Amino acid sequence: MSVGMSLLAILEDGPSYGLQLKNDFEQRTGGIWPLNVGQVYTTLQRLQRDGLVEAESSNAAESQKIYGITDQGRQRLSDWFREPAADGPPAREGLVLKLVMVTRRNRDDAVGVIQTERRGAVQLLQEYTRLKRETPSDGDLGWLFLLDSLIFTTEARVRWLDSCESRIAASGDTAPQRRPVEPATHAFEHEEVPS
Amino acid sequence: MSVGMSLLAILEDGPSYGLQLKNDFEQRTGGIWPLNVGQVYTTLQRLQRDGLVEAESSNAAESQKIYGITDQGRQRLSDWFREPAADGPPAREGLVLKLVMVTRRNRDDAVGVIQTERRGAVQLLQEYTRLKRETPSDGDLGWLFLLDSLIFTTEARVRWLDSCESRIAASGDTAPQRRPVEPATHAFEHEEVPS
DNA sequence: CCTCCTCTGTATACCGAGTATAGAGAGCCT
DNA sequence: AGGCTCTCTATACTCGGTATACAGAGGAGG
Numbered sequence: 001m002s003v004g005m006s007l008l009a010i011l012e013d014g015p016s017y018g019l020q021l022k023n024d025f026e027q028r029t030g031g032i033w034p035l036n037v038g039q040v041y042t043t044l045q046r047l048q049r050d051g052l053v054e055a056e057s058s059n060a061a062e063s064q065k066i067y068g069i070t071d072q073g074r075q076r077l078s079d080w081f082r083e084p085a086a087d088g089p090p091a092r093e094g095l096v097l098k099l100v101m102v103t104r105r106n107r108d109d110a111v112g113v114i115q116t117e118r119r120g121a122v123q124l125l126q127e128y129t130r131l132k133r134e135t136p137s138d139g140d141l142g143w144l145f146l147l148d149s150l151i152f153t154t155e156a157r158v159r160w161l162d163s164c165e166s167r168i169a170a171s172g173d174t175a176p177q178r179r180p181v182e183p184a185t186h187a188f189e190h191e192e193v194p195s
Numbered sequence: 196m197s198v199g200m201s202l203l204a205i206l207e208d209g210p211s212y213g214l215q216l217k218n219d220f221e222q223r224t225g226g227i228w229p230l231n232v233g234q235v236y237t238t239l240q241r242l243q244r245d246g247l248v249e250a251e252s253s254n255a256a257e258s259q260k261i262y263g264i265t266d267q268g269r270q271r272l273s274d275w276f277r278e279p280a281a282d283g284p285p286a287r288e289g290l291v292l293k294l295v296m297v298t299r300r301n302r303d304d305a306v307g308v309i310q311t312e313r314r315g316a317v318q319l320l321q322e323y324t325r326l327k328r329e330t331p332s333d334g335d336l337g338w339l340f341l342l343d344s345l346i347f348t349t350e351a352r353v354r355w356l357d358s359c360e361s362r363i364a365a366s367g368d369t370a371p372q373r374r375p376v377e378p379a380t381h382a383f384e385h386e387e388v389p390s
Numbered sequence: 391c392c393t394c395c396t397c398t399g400t401a402t403a404c405c406g407a408g409t410a411t412a413g414a415g416a417g418c419c420t
Numbered sequence: 421a422g423g424c425t426c427t428c429t430a431t432a433c434t435c436g437g438t439a440t441a442c443a444g445a446g447g448a449g450g
Binding site for chain 2: 157
């Protein structure tokens with residue numbers, strides 16, 4: 001739950017409340033990662049349930065609930081920073097999945113997908129580099145990290161798409177692979193289904 | 196819903212049922228992306244609700260429900276292949292979030308996070324390149340795409356981590372950074388907030 | 391035969407991430 | 421006063437993901 005941990009990290013700088021946490025979160029990520037307000041409240045409830053956060057009385061306005069981090073919360077946050085991020089299988093990625101699926105179906109469609117995505121990625125890349133150009137290189141470290149991350153992964157995506165396209169080009173001449181789409185298949189195809 | 200669309204893509208090859216769909220999915224992704232069975236059934240229910248899939252009578256065993264793609268499902272699948280994948284803000288990434296948060300808190304901890312993650316990423320990279328070495332370069336295109344994607348993004352992650360570390364090294368000497376905690380941004384309310 | 395065990399297959403409960411929206415209260419303006 | 425906007429909290433809902441319950445079929449062995 002990286003959102004919850006991020007809220008904990010913000011709360012470590014002092015007690016706060018829902019909307020303020022949302023704003024702080026978005027400020028720290030330069031507005032690149034907007035955070036839905038509703039998610040803040042549900043996440044706070046979960047953090048409170050787990051004892052990582054406690055509600056403090058807001059004497060002035062009833063409409064504000066101030067939350068503060070607990071000692072257990074500080075401990076949990078420390079653990080989060082210490083433990084490695086990825087342990088299970090790598091996260092599924094929509095575009096990769098799409099390309100895997102479309103390639104088996106029709107290689108021409110795959111080339112279309114690649115070209116569409118490449119255009120989008122290059123455009124994003126230009127946007128990110130523009131943002132970076134406007135940022136002093138001694139600016140906020142977190143913001144620079146985030147920008148660099150976006151740039152590196154988007155660059156990698158472009159190069160990956162190029163490699164996919166050339167792979168298709170290299171193999172397309174030799175291997176036909178897929179039937180030309182027919183409706184009304186399954187009537188007769190039933191025998192092979194195990195029963 | 197890329198999982199649902201992937202199931203649709205599999206169903207385009209002919210009717211099938213829950214467990215078989217899980218197995219086909221994992222076979223197409225070379226076992227890199229295991230798919231929980233439960234998710235298959237709930238996703239099938241959603242697809243059926245939306246009319247993209249229909250339950251066919253399972254003649255032999257009652258314990259098997261055979262699903263087939265509908266014309267509407269084929270249309271939806273075509274649309275999925277045609278439409279660009281990413282339109283909203285880029286997906287939040289746990290590691291980037293962690294690094295952004297930890298950097299603001301303590302740069303030494305940030306270096307620790309970077310080094311831990313770098314070790315893990317390099318190890319993954321070795322694993323992926325080993326898998327690639329064992330794959331003939333004219334093998335299944337989808338599998339090669341998937342493998343390349345993992346390699347490209349993991350490489351990018353390593354280079355990103357290196358760049359983060361050198362940024363910290365470059366700026367660490369000059370700039371103190373921890374803000375001395377200022378709540379009270381907000382008009383009148385919490386002059387009572389304990390800090 | 392009957393029991394136990396395993397394998398296959400389906401289904402549900404639950405959690406977290408994420409979105410949309412309802413609705414209360416305060417301040418302001420005319 | 422009425423009405424508007426802004427702030428703030430809260431809930432309902434969807435989807436991705438995991439674990440687990442549950443039912444049936446078939447085999448092994450007493």
